[in-house]
Amino acid sequence: MCADTTDTTLDYKETLNLPQTEFPMRAGLPKREPEWLERWNKMRIYTRLRDKAEGREPFTLHDGPPYANGHLHIGHALNKILKDMVVRSQQMMGRDARYIPGWDCHGLPIEWKIEEQYRAKGQNKDQVDVVDFRQECRKFAEGWIDIQREEFKRLGVTGRWSKPYVTMEYRSERIIAEEFQKFLMNGTLYQGSKPVMWSPIEQTALAEAEVEYHDKESFTVWVKFRVQGKETRSSAGSRLAVRKVADDLQGGFVVIWTTTPWTIPSNKAVVYGSEISYGLYEVTETPEECWADVGDKFILADKLAGDVMARARLEEGQWARVREVTAEELSGLSLAHPLAGATGSNGEWDDPRDFRAADFVTDEEGTGFVHCAPSHGMEEYELYRDLGMLEQVITYNVMDDGSFRADLPFFGGTYILSRKGKEGDANTAVINKLVEVGGLLARGKIKHSYPHSWRSKAPIIYRNTPQWFAAVDKVVGDGQDEYGTTIRERALKSIDELVQWTPQTGRNRLYSMIEVRPDWVLSRQRAWGVPLTCFTKKGALPTDDDYLLRDDAVNARVLEAFEKEGADAWYKPGAKERFLGNDYNPDDWDKVDDILDVWFDSGSTHAFVLRDREDGSEDGLADLYLEGTDQHRGWFHSSMLQACGTIGRAPYRGVLTHGFTLDEKGNKMSKSLGNTIVPEEVVKQYGADILRLWVAQTDYTNDQRIGPEILKGTADSYRRLRNTMRFMLGALSHFGESDRVEPSEMPELERWVLHRLAELDHRVRTGYSAYDFQGVFQALFNFCTVELSAFYFDIRKDVLYCDGDTAERRAARTVMDILFHRLTTWLAPVLVFTMEEVWLERFPGEESSVHLEDIPETPKDWLDEPLAAKWAEIRRARRVVTAALEVQRTDKVIGASLEAAPTVHVRDEALLEVLKSVAFEDICITSAVSLTGDPSPAEAFRLPEVDGVTVVFQKAEGEKCQRCWKILPDVGSHAHPGTCGRCNSALG
Known part of the structure; x- marks a missing residue:
């Protein structure tokens, strides 16, 4: 052993290259994150990113605007964090990744809030000047934009927060009106009277995207329509005769089934299926409490007859099938309304009901017949529209508030829904009257999925009312026909040829919706929004060529005013005269005061963000729209329709959708259940980075x-x-x-x-x-x-x-x-x-x-790759050693792996040479390793998943180096006592 020539008081720990950093173990994110936000704000980091990215290939994620009316929920956080991760990653991969946050500001939820404030003061909204009312809505939205902006920034979301886009800005309102005018001028805008989804509570039409489905308990009734002969007419239209009805059908009934008894007063027809098997059924015996009489005859679908009779409380043996009723026989019948001839009806229902075949009738449920109130059902409406018979079948029995018109016999003034959105008295009134006149065969209740307004959460109805529509199948003569000549054609072709879908299932959802969707209902009967900036000619019909005023000069005056004053200009005194100018007599024209569907607002955002902003998109297209799956019927959908009507194709190249956020048990979050997770609370407890990490760890394509x-x-x-x-x-x-x-x-x-x-x-x-x-x-x-x-x-x-x-x-x-x-x-x-x-x-x-x-x-x-393959084998062998040492550590034979010097038996010669080519003891973090190709002894440690490598444990021999803690034979033989040769050299 060498003589000791060093200072024996040397603290070897002080000679180590120990890690040096002030980076704390505890993050303290809730406290420190706001400091970084302030730092980025002072640096104007978003501006600096734009300067740095000048000349790069652009990447634009267009922000689907959240609604400015409340604090953020966890869905907002998921959405905005995903967007931020997209933008930041694209930027750091070399793109010019732009993000302009935006807000949707018009619409009913804000209008409701202001109405509530007026009601609290004892004021009626309808008595308030409309411009003043709109200004209150604007102030409300402004306040929430400021709040939400700070909440989004707190999540670490980068973007041009100093200049977001806002749908209620004057310029935005001007461009929304301009986009609407394109529909006006290209002929796709029309006024029609057809059934639309109508909210009696909100007293406005709704779009599909504004509707959600919840379970609802509804009345269900089986109603009898008496059979009678069908009138035939000459070519001149005069009545000739009533076609004779087979004797056994005379006096019989066709039975319909419906879950909306309130539509019976508006019934104009019954339809059947030409391919369905029907029979004539006769009652032979009746129990007590039954609305059928012995001898009553009913025409029913054979497949459903048994169920109908059971509903009427008739058991088997109390009725019998008399014979088949052919489609030819049915075509010769007409029916009487169950209220026909009722005392006090004033002839309201005395005309015969039309009776014909229709493709949409099935024998899957009900009776095999469908009662038709074309004012309250789209299929019935389309059937009679195509027959050219709408004038004969359209009714106007239901008012804006869901009540029956006051002069409707028996039911006038009753309500389909109460003012709180609950069941009204109309259904009960109709059912009771049917019982009174003998028109009911059975009744009950059913729980089923039913459309509700997503705002008021109240049920809605289908109601015929004059509205403004964009025709999705009308040829648009604007020369932008690369993707088709109609809105529907352009949308479907864009979906398949222009847009990349993430996940791909999004393509199928939107395609299937647009493939069958009806014309777009553009109008709403409210006050807070962008108006339909058009004029209609007094005395003209909606089908007349001159019904709508199409004038570029008038349009330009409207846009100029909106640019300076916003959409309020439309509602100011003298607006009609101002916009018509000297070219038209104001007395000849009506100004349309309906507002645009707010989905048209958000659907138009591509025009005033991607197209018109200096930091928008060079070609007016977004690289990505990113929202939840519900937006296939919302923003993705309306943006597609709007752009296909104005620029001839989709406004986006890519669409990414995420699912909904549930609680830990997979339940929908609800305040009443107390299972909501509020982003603000997560940020306060953990920090925004934890919330962002949660987003990164989830499969956002699912819930x-x-x-x-x-x-x-x-x-x-x-x-x-x-x-x-x-x-x-x-x-x-x-x-x-x-x-x-x-x-x-x-x-x-x-x-x-x-x-x-x-x-x-x-x-x-x-x-x-x-x-x-x-x-x-x-x-x-x-x-x-x-x-x-x-x-x-x-x-x-x-x-x-x-x-x-x-x-x-x-x-x-x-x-x-x-x-x-x-x-x-x-x-x-x-x-x-x-x-x-x-x-x-x-x-x-x-x-x-x-x-x-x-x-x-x-x-x-x-x-x-060869090196990677080699080290994969080394790591496999290492696993056996570390597992063997863990057994010894658990048994307290050793405290640390450096106390070991195992012998490793390797059966494969090639692997043995690989292990000998590296410092395998360092890789195993042991003081020594002996590698051998000798056969493994029975006591050797084995891992079943690593064949051919075994370990025999041995303790390391020698002394422990006081500096590196390895146990080696040479410790103590160097100038620095207590060190190994390596450490002695390091000390000099």
Whole structure:
């Protein structure tokens, strides 16, 4: 042993290259995140990103506008964070990624809030000046925009917050009106009277996107229509005769079934199916409490007859099938309304009801016959429209508020719904009257899915009312026919040829909706919105060519006023005279005061964001629209229709949809259930980065779950990632360019890390390009926790801490630097605050930010498949050793792996040579390893999944180095007592 010539008081710990960093283990995100937000605001970071990206290929994500009327919910957070991750990742991959946030401001929810305020003051909204009322709505929306803007920014969402787009801005209202005028001028706008979805509570028409379906208990009735002969007419139209009815049908009944008894007073016809098998059924015996009499005859679909008789409380044996009734026989019948001739009816229902075949009749439920009230059903309306018989079958019995017209016999003044949206008295009144006149065979109740207004949550009805429509099948003569000549053709072709769908199922949903959708109802009977800026000629019919005023000069005056004053200009005194000018007599024209469907507003946003803003899109198309799956019938849908009507194709190249957010048990969130997760509360408890990490970990294409336990798991994943970044920061203390080593000079282990980085670079870029954030994060998380923290870092701690200025240590630190630049930029789109903190720890400065960086290019020659295959085998063998040592540690034979010097038996000669070619003891973090090809002894440790490698445990021989803690035979034989040869050299 050499003589001791060193200071025996030397503290070896002080001689180690221990990690140096002030990066805290505890993140303190709720407190620190606002500081970074303020820093970014001072840096004007979004502007700097635009300056940096000048000349790059643009990428535009067009923001679907949230509604400005309340605090953010978890769905808002999911949506905006996803958008932010898209924009940030595209920017860091070299695009000019623009994001202009926006708000939807018009519409009924805000109007309702202002009405409530008026009612609280004892005022009637209808007695308030409409312009004053609209100004109150504007102020309300402005207040919520400011609140929501700060809530979105707190989530770390970047964008042009200083200049968002807002649908109620004067310029926006001008362009919305201009877009509407294109429909006016190209002939797709028309006024029609047809059944539309109508909310009696809100007293306005609704679009499909404004309707949601909930279970509702409805009355259901089986109603009798008496059979009579059908009148025939001459070619001149005069009545000739009544066709004779077969004797056994005379006096019989056709029975219909409906869940809307209130539509019976509006019945004009009954239809049957020409391919359905019908029979004549006679009652032979009746029990008590039955509305059928012995001898009554009913025509019913054979498949449904038994069920109908059971509903009428008739058992088998109390009725019999008399014979078949053919379609030819049915075609010779007409029917009497059950209220025909009723005392006090004033002849309201005395005309015969039409009776004919229709394609939409089935024998799946009901009776095989369908009662037709074409004013309250689209299929019936279309049937009689195509027959040219609408004038004979349309009724106007139901008023705006869902009440029957006051002069309707028996039912006038009754309501389909109460003022609170509950069941009114109309159904009961109709049922009672049918019982009184003997028109009812059976009644009951049924629970079924029924349309409700998504705003008021009250049931809706179908109601015939004059509305303004955009014709989706009318040929548009505007020369933009690349995708077709009608709105529907253009939309369907755009869906298949222009748009990329993520996931692909989104294509199928929108395609199937547009394929069968009716004309677009554009008008609403409210006050807060952009009006339908058109005029109709007094005395003309909607079908007349001159009914609508189409004049470029009038349109231009309207747009000029809207640009300066907003849409309020339409409602100011003298507006009609002002816009018509000297060209037209105001007495000859009516000004339309309906407002546009708010979906037309948001559907038009491509025109005043993508097309007209300097930071919009060069070709007016968005690269991506990103919203929830409900927007296939909402914003995706209306934007498609609007753009196909004005620019001839879809306004977007890509559509990404996400699911809904549920609680931990998979239940829909509800305040009443107390299972809601509020973004603000998550941010206060954990920080926004935890919420962002939750988004990145979810499969957003399906419904996601969130709750306290899930968030705890997310926070744990965050801590593990944070520890990875902290280790790198500590290892890179004082790293400079002089420490850098070229890949060709690195040990195999470092070159293996570079290989993995090359693979991951491809995975990250393809994943971000495909918006696969879950896939990207999972790959990076596994790499950080399994391949770095639990493997590479664990192995290289010894070199980093204990080596002197060796080539191996410089190589490890070079790889740490390479890792740092890639991991921070790869993860920055997700963990926007944390990666900024990590970046500034190394590169402080007022102008420094990870978000101004791009993802570094990764050399292709880092890929080394043979090396990767070799190290996969090494890692397989290492697993057996570490598992064997864990057994010894559990049994308390050893405390640390450095106390071991196992013998590893390797059956495969090639693998044995591979393990001998590397410092396998360092890889296994043991003080020594003996590698042998000798047969394995029986007591050797084995892992079933790793065949051919076994381990015999042995303790390391020698003394423990007081500096690196390895147990080696040479410890104590060097100038520095208590050290091994490597550590002695490091001390000099």
